Amino acid sequence: MKVIRAKSAGFCREYAVQGKRPVFTDGPLIHNSQMMEKLESEGIREVGDYTSQTKLDLGLSAEEKQAAVMVVRAHGISPERRTYLKGLGMDFRDATCPDVGIIAGKVKLYARKGFNTVIFGDPKHPEVMGLMGYTEGRGHVIKTEADIDALPPLGDKVCMVSQSTMFTFEFERLADYLRQKYPEAQVFNTICGATRERQSDVLVLAEEGAEAIVVIGGRHSANTVKLAALVEKQELPCFHVETAAELDLAQLKKYKVVGVTAGASTPGFLIDEVCERLTEL
Ligand code: SF4
Structure with missing residues (x-):
C-alpha cells in the first residue's frame, strides 16, 4: 500500500510551559486523550471544565501555590476568566494561540x-x-x-x-x-491558516489518488471531526481513529493508496505510528 501523509497533519503549535513546577491547565490543554495522558505523566494537571466556566478549588497551601503555574489553553478565555485565574495567586501563563x-x-x-x-x-x-x-x-x-x-x-x-x-x-x-x-x-474570515491548510490538504490527498483517507485525532476535537466530514464530502471512505490500534486493517487492505491527515492537536508520534502500520500493509 502507498501511504500519502498530508503536509499539514498534526500539531500546529508547541506549548510554552514545560519544566519541573506543578502545572495546572484550565480544562484539557488539547483535545487528544493520548497526549493528555502523556502530559499528565509529566506533571501537567487538567483542572476546571471543558468550557473554562467553573470555579477552581485546588486545595493548595500558599507555599504550593507559589510554586505552581496556571496555564490558559490555546482556545483562549474571556476577560472575566482571565481576571479570575490571575486572582488565584499562582504564576499565570497564557498559551492562547496568537x-x-x-x-x-x-x-x-x-x-x-x-x-x-x-x-x-x-x-x-x-x-x-x-x-x-x-x-x-x-x-x-x-x-x-x-x-x-x-x-x-x-x-x-x-x-x-x-x-x-x-x-x-x-x-x-x-x-x-x-x-x-x-x-x-x-x-473578517478569521479561520486560522493551519485549519485552512489542513482542509485544502484533504483535497490534495484526493487529487494525488488517495482511495481512502485516515483522519487521526480526538473524537472531541472539533477540527478533527471537521476534517473527517470533509473527507466524506469528497465521497472518499474515511477512517477516523485516535490511535494506530483502532485502524480497521481488514478494510484498509482493500486500497492501494491511502491518505493520512490529522487534527490540530494530534501529536507526531501518533501519526508516525499510523503511517508505519499502514506501510506494513
Ligand atoms: S488550530 Fe489554528 S487557532 Fe487552533 S491552535 Fe492551531 S493555529 Fe491556533
Missing part, C-alpha cells in the same frame, strides 16, 4: 466602537465562549442561515468573525447571507 488572540482583538475593537458581533462557530466551544466575553454583551453565535434569520435586529453596526477551526466554504456562504441582510457588515 490566531485566537487576533480574533479576540478584532471582536474587542469592534465591540468598543458599538458593533454587534456575529460569531460563526459552536456556541459550546471554549474558544467561542471566550470570544463572547469580548463582545460587551452584544455577541451572537450562528451556525446556519436559520440562526441568522433568528437574530434580533442588529442595526447598522455589525461585525462578523469565525471560530478559528470552521469550514471556509461555510463561512463564506453564511457571510454572503448575512451581507444580504446587513450590507454594511464588517466581515
Whole structure:
C-alpha cells in the first residue's frame, strides 16, 4: 500500500510551559486523550471544565501555590476568566494561540466602537465562549442561515468573525447571507491558516489518488471531526481513529493508496505510528 501523509497533519503549535513546577491547565490543554495522558505523566494537571466556566478549588497551601503555574489553553478565555485565574495567586501563563488572540482583538475593537458581533462557530466551544466575553454583551453565535434569520435586529453596526477551526466554504456562504441582510457588515474570515491548510490538504490527498483517507485525532476535537466530514464530502471512505490500534486493517487492505491527515492537536508520534502500520500493509 502507498501511504500519502498530508503536509499539514498534526500539531500546529508547541506549548510554552514545560519544566519541573506543578502545572495546572484550565480544562484539557488539547483535545487528544493520548497526549493528555502523556502530559499528565509529566506533571501537567487538567483542572476546571471543558468550557473554562467553573470555579477552581485546588486545595493548595500558599507555599504550593507559589510554586505552581496556571496555564490558559490555546482556545483562549474571556476577560472575566482571565481576571479570575490571575486572582488565584499562582504564576499565570497564557498559551492562547496568537490566531485566537487576533480574533479576540478584532471582536474587542469592534465591540468598543458599538458593533454587534456575529460569531460563526459552536456556541459550546471554549474558544467561542471566550470570544463572547469580548463582545460587551452584544455577541451572537450562528451556525446556519436559520440562526441568522433568528437574530434580533442588529442595526447598522455589525461585525462578523469565525471560530478559528470552521469550514471556509461555510463561512463564506453564511457571510454572503448575512451581507444580504446587513450590507454594511464588517466581515473578517478569521479561520486560522493551519485549519485552512489542513482542509485544502484533504483535497490534495484526493487529487494525488488517495482511495481512502485516515483522519487521526480526538473524537472531541472539533477540527478533527471537521476534517473527517470533509473527507466524506469528497465521497472518499474515511477512517477516523485516535490511535494506530483502532485502524480497521481488514478494510484498509482493500486500497492501494491511502491518505493520512490529522487534527490540530494530534501529536507526531501518533501519526508516525499510523503511517508505519499502514506501510506494513
Ligand atoms: S488550530 Fe489554528 S487557532 Fe487552533 S491552535 Fe492551531 S493555529 Fe491556533
